[in-house]
Amino acid sequence: MTFEKILTDVEDRRRRLVVYSSVDDPDIVDQFTVRNVSIERRSLPGETAQGFVVVRDDEFVGSIGLEELRLLMEPPLAPPWDETVIGEAYRALYELLDDTLFVSLERRQLLGASRELENRAWNVGSGTLRAGFQRFSALETQLPVYTRLARDTDLEIHVYSEDEWQPTSEPGFTYHGEAHDDIGRFWFLSFDGDGDDRQMGALLAEERTPDEFFGFWTYDPALVTELSQIVEEMAD
């Protein structure tokens, strides 16, 4: 199993997204370039200022207002322990669009999804969190967050990057400098929920062009486990 294979598996999970709006082409929908989801448009009476999106597989999965969806595309930047930003609502938004293959995620959008997963880890306070950084500079930016997660919780944190580095010793914090090619190509994050299926989550994205990512996040326990195993094997 490889990262590539996981992306292919997610591509097979088909979904429908139906956009209800009085505007023919709400600008928020333009930002939704997705691979495994068909997007349909249905009109609402012209006078309404409201619009919403319905997500379906064979059945209704969930819905969200178009304005609320904006949060996903332009997430606020806050640390994972900031409950005023990353609360129930934030989580619901990511749960609605899990297993969706986004074709062109920006760094900020992936950071938003990462924060949601880190918030789960912070709240559970134990279990294993694995995070892969394509570049050491990206790791340096996020280091204060991960240092605090290690210091203030019982989480086992494993951080991966291609570069050799000797971090200052911190209980619960392990650094892996790996030569594996995929480490440099993918942004990944996984949290095992410390055994609680409902708290598990992972994210995988490939930087196909500079600053443009192809990937998804998931709360499917089987997929999270699979992804974690791949990461573990890389580090063997």
Next chain:
Amino acid sequence: MTVDDACDTCDTGDDPVVRRVDAVSDDVFTAMQHRDRRYTLYFLLEHDGTSVDELADVVTGWTHVGEYGMVGRADWTRVYTALLHQHLPMMESAGLLVFDREGGVIDRTEWSPSLVRIVRLAHNAETNVHAG
């Protein structure tokens, strides 16, 4: 059956004023008392027909606009069940739509101009958040 036909069956007493051709029956106002039925009518302003499944999608999605919380399958099922057993039969009796139970298909009847006006007015007031 049109809305005006429906009115012929209402108990209008002896007052001839109520029996104007374009009058809207009490049944229409009763139908509009419930939010799920109003949003059904709003959607039918734009579409001549739909399926029960889509209508449940629309009512569930639209009535939760502005909320960040999780709107999921349980919410949908509640809306769907009430539409199927309560709201759609009631709106059909009021002459607002025709509901094919077997096919799960809903068709709007021929609405009188006054009915369209009333539904549009309610729609604009209830769904245009900027209208204040």
